[in-house]
Amino acid sequence: MKAKYSNQKEKLNIKEIEEAAEEIKKGNLVLFPTETVYGIGANALDEKAVKRIFEAKGRAGDNPLIVHVSNIKMVEEIVKDISDVERKLINKFWPGPLTIIFNRKSKEVIPNVVTANLDTVGVRMPNNEIAIELIEKAKVPIAAPSANISGKPSGTNIEDIIEELQDKVDYILDGGFTDIGLESTVIRVIGDEINILRPGKITKEELEEVVNDVKVDSHVLGKVGKDDVVASPGMKYRHYAPTTSCMMIYSNDENKMISRINEEIKELEQQGKKVLVLGKKEHLDKYIVDNKWNMGSDLNEIAKNIFMLLRKVDKEDFDFVIIEGVESKGLGLAITNRLIRACAYNYIIV
Ligand code: AMP
Numbered sequence: 001m002k003a004k005y006s007n008q009k010e011k012l013n014i015k016e017i018e019e020a021a022e023e024i025k026k027g028n029l030v031l032f033p034t035e036t037v038y039g040i041g042a043n044a045l046d047e048k049a050v051k052r053i054f055e056a057k058g059r060a061g062d063n064p065l066i067v068h069v070s071n072i073k074m075v076e077e078i079v080k081d082i083s084d085v086e087r088k089l090i091n092k093f094w095p096g097p098l099t100i101i102f103n104r105k106s107k108e109v110i111p112n113v114v115t116a117n118l119d120t121v122g123v124r125m126p127n128n129e130i131a132i133e134l135i136e137k138a139k140v141p142i143a144a145p146s147a148n149i150s151g152k153p154s155g156t157n158i159e160d161i162i163e164e165l166q167d168k169v170d171y172i173l174d175g176g177f178t179d180i181g182l183e184s185t186v187i188r189v190i191g192d193e194i195n196i197l198r199p200g201k202i203t204k205e206e207l208e209e210v211v212n213d214v215k216v217d218s219h220v221l222g223k224v225g226k227d228d229v230v231a232s233p234g235m236k237y238r239h240y241a242p243t244t245s246c247m248m249i250y251s252n253d254e255n256k257m258i259s260r261i262n263e264e265i266k267e268l269e270q271q272g273k274k275v276l277v278l279g280k281k282e283h284l285d286k287y288i289v290d291n292k293w294n295m296g297s298d299l300n301e302i303a304k305n306i307f308m309l310l311r312k313v314d315k316e317d318f319d320f321v322i323i324e325g326v327e328s329k330g331l332g333l334a335i336t337n338r339l340i341r342a343c344a345y346n347y348i349i350v
């Protein structure tokens with residue numbers, strides 16, 4: 001089976017979004033863009049359809065999916081209650097890259113397979129016209145994880161993932177490059193406190209404008225031990241990783257970071273390894289290596305490019321990749337969270 005392809009890059013083709021929505025209604029899978037990354041979507045109310053997502057991705061059954069909605073009524077139908085703080089967050093950040101973990105209404109509404117049997121459900125309203133039209137036309141909430149085989153970097157453009165996924169989905173909506181490039185911020189609100197389970201474009205600092213107390217879960221930057229109990233099952237799994245070995249190196253002193261990276265380059269090249277460096281545009285000149293790729297000049301650019309670059313690495317024949325780290329503040333927290341996982345926790349802070 002090969003999916004039908006629809007080009008929505010230049011302008012929306014509503015007729016084809018309607019066709020894709022028909023596939024959702026039939027229990028089939030649609031690859032579609034959001035403002036964060038691409039998603040593999042199915043009718044969140046259809047257990048069989050959602051099971052197909054897990055098969056397509058090779059995703060562990062205990063890793064729940066985010067449910068995407070196009071209006072508040074859809075949220076009210078699936079969650080038990082919306083607190084005042086949650087309403088404030090919805091008003092401020094939706095549509096947008098913020099997933100809120102709510103208590104779920106009843107097991108009959110959202111099937112267990114979506115929430116991995118948890119009593120909670122993660123919901124967000126994407127800020128992308130194609131995604132919103134798709135949900136509106138399908139008239140059901142759409143469960144959608146990131147578009148990638150589990151463990152690999154998430155898809156930020158169709159070219160990167162078409163080979164991997166075209167035989168696994170029924171319809172492809174191509175909206176070009178995604179705006180943000182990293183998955184949504186995932187939070188749980190408890191009373192007047194927010195706990196960040198996965199950092200993303202909506203930063204701790206922005207959430208602090210709504211409540212005073214915003215905590216970052218210890219597993220966001222810490223390594224997850226084999227027997228650790230985690231607040232969000234996705235934290236446990238290998239993620240975002242290219243096949244090529246990589247290492248992240250960071251220092252808040254730029255010169256120190258650059259010289260440490262150069263030392264590593266020397267050592268790896270002495271071992272006969274072909275090395276690639278991913279660094280900020282402004283630093284590339286300073287690296288003593290032939291292969292160096294520009295990650296971008298600021299955090300927004302780096303977020304947008306990083307998954308595409310990690311995928312590109314595997315198309316070439318490098319033995320080792322050294323990646324510059326960024327300060328883990330603002331959007332930098334999300335970038336750092338993804339990079340240390342991409343490097344399988346092989347990182348040095350100097
Ligand atoms: P992805 O679908 O790749 O964007 O991953 C979704 C993330 O949201 C995973 O890390 C999940 O563990 C997390 N998530 C989804 N639903 C829940 C939930 N009910 N409770 C906690 N975390 C959740």
Ligand code: MG
Pocket residue numbers: 145146154
């Ligand atoms: Mg994912």
